[in-house]
Amino acid sequence: MSTVLLVSQILNGLQLGVILFLVAAGLTLVFGVMDFINLAHGVQYMLGAYLVATLVRWTGHFAVGLALGLAGALVLGFLMELLVFRHLTRRDHLEQVLGTFGVILVVTEGVRMIFGPAPLALPIPAALSGSVTLFAGLNYPLWRLVILAVGIAVALLLWVLVHRTRLGMRVRAGSTHPQMVAALGVDIDRLFLCVFAFGAMLAGLAGAMAGPLISIEPGMGDNVLIIAFVVVVIGGIGSIKGAFVGALAVGLVDTLGRAYAVDLLRLVLSKPAAATAGPALSSMLVYLLMALVLGLKPSGLFGARKA
Amino acid sequence: MSAMAARLNSKPGLAALAVALAFLVALGLAYGLGSTYWMATLARMAALALSAVSLSFLVGQAGLVSFGHGAPVGIGAYALLVAGEYGMSDLLVVLPLAFLAAAAFSALTGAIALRTRGVYFIMITLAFAQMAYYVAASLSAFGGDDGMALAARSTLLGARVLRRDHGLALLAILLLGLALFLLGRLAASKFGLVLRAAKDNEQKVTALGLSPYGHRLAALALAGGAAGLSGALLANQAEFVAPAYMNWHVSGLAIVMVALGGAGHLVGGVIGAVVVTLLDEALGHYTQYWKLGLGLVVVGAALLRAGDLRRLLAGGARG
Numbered sequence: 310m311s312t313v314l315l316v317s318q319i320l321n322g323l324q325l326g327v328i329l330f331l332v333a334a335g336l337t338l339v340f341g342v343m344d345f346i347n348l349a350h351g352v353q354y355m356l357g358a359y360l361v362a363t364l365v366r367w368t369g370h371f372a373v374g375l376a377l378g379l380a381g382a383l384v385l386g387f388l389m390e391l392l393v394f395r396h397l398t399r400r401d402h403l404e405q406v407l408g409t410f411g412v413i414l415v416v417t418e419g420v421r422m423i424f425g426p427a428p429l430a431l432p433i434p435a436a437l438s439g440s441v442t443l444f445a446g447l448n449y450p451l452w453r454l455v456i457l458a459v460g461i462a463v464a465l466l467l468w469v470l471v472h473r474t475r476l477g478m479r480v481r482a483g484s485t486h487p488q489m490v491a492a493l494g495v496d497i498d499r500l501f502l503c504v505f506a507f508g509a510m511l512a513g514l515a516g517a518m519a520g521p522l523i524s525i526e527p528g529m530g531d532n533v534l535i536i537a538f539v540v541v542v543i544g545g546i547g548s549i550k551g552a553f554v555g556a557l558a559v560g561l562v563d564t565l566g567r568a569y570a571v572d573l574l575r576l577v578l579s580k581p582a583a584a585t586a587g588p589a590l591s592s593m594l595v596y597l598l599m600a601l602v603l604g605l606k607p608s609g610l611f612g613a614r615k616a
Numbered sequence: 617m618s619a620m621a622a623r624l625n626s627k628p629g630l631a632a633l634a635v636a637l638a639f640l641v642a643l644g645l646a647y648g649l650g651s652t653y654w655m656a657t658l659a660r661m662a663a664l665a666l667s668a669v670s671l672s673f674l675v676g677q678a679g680l681v682s683f684g685h686g687a688p689v690g691i692g693a694y695a696l697l698v699a700g701e702y703g704m705s706d707l708l709v710v711l712p713l714a715f716l717a718a719a720a721f722s723a724l725t726g727a728i729a730l731r732t733r734g735v736y737f738i739m740i741t742l743a744f745a746q747m748a749y750y751v752a753a754s755l756s757a758f759g760g761d762d763g764m765a766l767a768a769r770s771t772l773l774g775a776r777v778l779r780r781d782h783g784l785a786l787l788a789i790l791l792l793g794l795a796l797f798l799l800g801r802l803a804a805s806k807f808g809l810v811l812r813a814a815k816d817n818e819q820k821v822t823a824l825g826l827s828p829y830g831h832r833l834a835a836l837a838l839a840g841g842a843a844g845l846s847g848a849l850l851a852n853q854a855e856f857v858a859p860a861y862m863n864w865h866v867s868g869l870a871i872v873m874v875a876l877g878g879a880g881h882l883v884g885g886v887i888g889a890v891v892v893t894l895l896d897e898a899l900g901h902y903t904q905y906w907k908l909g910l911g912l913v914v915v916g917a918a919l920l921r922a923g924d925l926r927r928l929l930a931g932g933a934r935g
Contacts, residue, residue: 346735348868396919402738403681407875408918410868414911422905535746535864542739589754596743596750600728603740607732 313447318568319561324453326560327460331515332533333540333552334467335508341484341547343398343501346405349389349412350512351534355527357382357513358520359420362431371434378517379510386509390502398501413530421527428524431517456518463511464553471549480504484547536563539599545612554610559595566591628800631883635665636793643785655781656853661893662788663849666795668873668885670842673799675871676879677808678835679815683738684725684745685870688718688840690752690861692847697758697857700767707772707787711848718844719837721748726836730829745867752859763858770852778852788849792886795842800882802838811835876917 336350360381365374389412397408432438433452440448471477479500482490491497516529523529540559544551571587578586602610639662646654667689674680692714699710725744732740753761769778778784802808814821814828821828851857860866869892877888895913899906 340735344735346738393915393919400918400921402735403675403871403875403879404918404921406681406683406738406868406871408915410872411911411914411916411918414907415915416911418905418908418911422908531864535742538739539743542736542743546735585754585756589750592750592753593747596747599743600740600747603732603736604728607736609736 314568316443316447317449318564320449320453320457322561322564323557324457324460324560325564326557327457327464328515328519329533329537329540329560330460330464330553330556331511331518332537333544333556334463334549335505335511336537337541337544337547337549337552338480338484338504339501339508340541342480342487342497342504344487345394345398345501346402346409347394348406348409348534349394349416350508350537351530351532352413352416353382353386353509353512353530354516354533355420355525355530356385356416356516357510358431358516358525358529359424359429360385360513361517362429362520362525365431375517379514382513383506383510385513386506387502389509390505394505395498395502398498417527417530424527426527428526431520431525433521452521459514459518463514467549476500476503536595539595542609543599543602545609548609548611551609551611559598562598563591563595566594570594628797628804628882631800631881632793632796635796635883635886636789639785639789639792643782643789647782652781655785657893657897659781659785659788659853660850661890662785662792663846663853664873664893665886665889666788666792666849667843667846668870668877668889669792669795669799669882670839670846670885671870672874672877672879672882672885672888673803673842674835674839675874676881676884677803677815678811678832680832680836681738681871682741682836682839683864683867683871684741684743684748685839685843686862686864686866687725687745687748688722688843689847689850689866689870690748690857690859691718691721692844693851693857693861694752694755694758694847695844696770696848696851697764697766700770701758705768705770706774707770707777710770711845714844714848715841716844718847719841722840722843723833723837726833726840730832730836742864742867745862745864749859749862749864752862759858761859763856763860766851766855766857769855770848781853784849784852791845791849795845796882796886799838799842803882807831807834872914876914 332350332354335353336347339345339347339350357378361375361378363374364377364381365371368374368377393408393412397405400408437452437455440450441454443449469477471480479490479495483495483497483500487497490500515533516525536559540552540555542555543559544553544555570591571583574583574587574590606612639658643655643658646658667685671682671685674682695714695717696710699705699713704710704713725741729737729740729744752758758764769776769784771777778787803811810821810826810828810831814826814831818828847861850861873888873892874885875888876891877884877886892910895910896906899909903909
């Protein structure tokens with residue numbers, strides 16, 4: 310295995326990791342603050358990609374389209390919270406699964422009705438397309454580096470928000486001791502509304518960043534949602550730090566697994582056996598990782614509260 | 617509703633009989649009208665109800681919200697397919713095989729999953745189901761991603777009793793009735809009492825010298841086995857087996873059925889399965905966007921608290 314391949318695969322893994330982090334950040338906070346299981350979070354990712362792709366085409370500017378699209382994702386987050394999710398937060402998990410599963414069906418079909426089943430294209434802005442030479446022999450797409458940079462910037466911003474501001478203090482307290490925070494006079498419903506809408510916008514940002522690399526279609530949120538759950542559970546529910554570590558771990562394990570599973574299996578299996586088992590194993594790796602983590606630490610790596 | 621539920625819970629034989637009779641009347645009507653479409657739909661409905669009833673047992677009695685119930689269903693279907701490829705298609709072989717394979721999977725994964733609680737349990741069961749999905753998708757000898765058609769429907773002592781859909785529907789109704797009766801009896805027994813007690817207060821049950829873990833594991837294996845039977849029925853109906861049986865949407869839909877019908881009583885699973893299947897069929901006739909209608913009904917039911925879920929609240933909040 311060459312160094313060039315290894316470095317580019319590690320970069321790919323980290324880039325997948327930061328996308329997952331953007332999705333998982335909102336999910337873990339919503340989980341943590343309200344003990345709310347939101348299956349419809351993948352829908353926000355999909356909506357973000359659709360909004361940005363449409364607005365970029367209308368306005369003709371990537372930056373303007375992105376800004377408007379993110380604002381739209383934020384507004385949609387507010388609306389969905391007020392219309393549906395607000396009424397589900399104090400219910401048991403079964404009803405939350407029921408309600409949010411319904412939201413997936415409604416929004417996914419709604420988008421399919423409006424935009425049709427054909428994938429939407431979101432071109433990379435001209436200034437950020439092309440590739441850069443990282444070192445001799447490795448040309449890496451600039452857009453993927455941009456994703457990496459944006460992801461890390463958002464992670465830093467979130468860290469400052471959560472650990473250095475009054476709002477962040479309430480969110481942290483709310484994710485470990487919600488009753489106490491409410492008793493101290495914090496309007497926990499409003500806190501939840503803000504966290505939810507902000508999380509929706511981050512998921513939308515992830516969708517928009519990933520948009521040029523994948524095809525934008527109504528079901529695109531499904532796979533990301535399940536992997537984001539894996540991230541949240543590995544990291545520990547309610548923990549931003551856990552979401553970050555979990556997201557990078559899952560991104561790397563998944564990407565490197567897909568690149569090297571067959572080669573590694575060749576060491577212990579025959580060639581045809583490795584060729585068969587490799588793809589299955591690489592698809593399963595992140596779930597194996599999750600089962601392993603939960604088997605050893607039932608509330609995740611950084612889980613503050615026993616679920 | 618809850619008074620009726622209590623009566624049905626205390627009389628599992630009555631509930632099983634009532635459900636079986638209702639299905640039989642519907643099947644008789646479909647047979648009389650010569651509607652193969654409705655006979656096939658009834659067979660599928662009863663099979664889905666069997667899977668929903670087994671999940672309802674887990675959720676309602678043990679407080680275990682499994683988000684991976686599609687996995688044992690799919691494993692039952694694959695057991696049928698694999699056995700068929702090796703020349704075994706007698707119901708007396710394939711049904712026990714489907715049950716045991718699915719029960720074994722549920723027990724093995726449950727042994728790990730039961731270390732967790734609440735949301736973590738929901739997520740780890742989902743993860744195991746995803747693993748099963750990817751294993752199935754990698755079985756290139758059995759169709760891989762695309763799945764594979766059955767060589768033929770199962771037989772009974774060489775007789776092709778399932779050749780027509782009314783035979784299959786009868787078998788599905790029989791198994792559904794049996795499951796309702798046996799799981800109902802179990803819920804009313806000491807076993808069910810321990811499960812419910814452990815859901816409400818695990819520490820007290822442990823202090824009494826009982827093992828919540830062991831009881832839950834047994835419940836998971838049993839419900840998994842029943843789901844495996846449902847998978848074997850569904851595979852016979854479609855004459856096709858694919859990894860899609862274990863897609864997480866299937867597991868989500870199973871939860872939707874249980875929650876729609878009300879998790880407090882096993883019959884709720886039947887009601888949920890019937891409602892979802894009918895919505896499926898009815899809306900599917902009018903629009904290709906039928907999932908939108910189904911979704912609106914599901915969201916509406918969740919917002920209006922249509923399910924009889926009060927009993928779950930105490931357990932759900934804790935795990």
